[in-house]
Amino acid sequence: MSILERLSDPELLGQMSLGQKLLGSLVTAVIGMLVCMVVLAIIMLAIRIMHALMSRKDAPAEGPAPAPAPVPAAPALADGECGVASPCAGTVQTLNAFDGAAVREGDVLLLMEAGGSVFQFPAPAEGTVARVCAAEGDAVSAGQVLVILREKEGESDD
DSSP states (O other), rough: OOHHHHHHHHHHHHHHHHHHHHHHHHHHHHHHHHHHHHHHHHHHHHHHHHHHHHHEEEEHOOSSSOOOOOOOOOOOOTEEEEEEEOOOOEEEEEEEOOOTTTTTOOEEEEEEEETTEEEEEEOSSSSSEEEEEOOTTTTTTTTOOEEEEOOOOOOOOO
């Protein structure tokens, strides 16, 4: 059978056509997947570039890092007084205590924001606020005394 006869045979032409269709579909699918992969790679690269640019704005200026602020000296406590200190660095958000205020054990003296969380500082005992050592908006260090309480007579642990 000559090539011309094969090409004119409807059965062979139909099979060839089906094979070409299958091959064409397969090639189209592979090309489509490759295009999707290239687009995803470009998007990932753009995200990395944007992240790098954004982190540069937040980066500190050249030079040594500033020294941490020193912890203020703890005020001297008289007999019957106790200090409420910050366990970590943060910012005083709300101050509920004031000099001379009577407080009960568990009363919230202040709210402090640290690391995106807000912490309550309850009074450790019943008594009177002897002194408030911080103001709203103050940045405080770990260990800094924020409020000094004069415990109610007979309530001291000493």
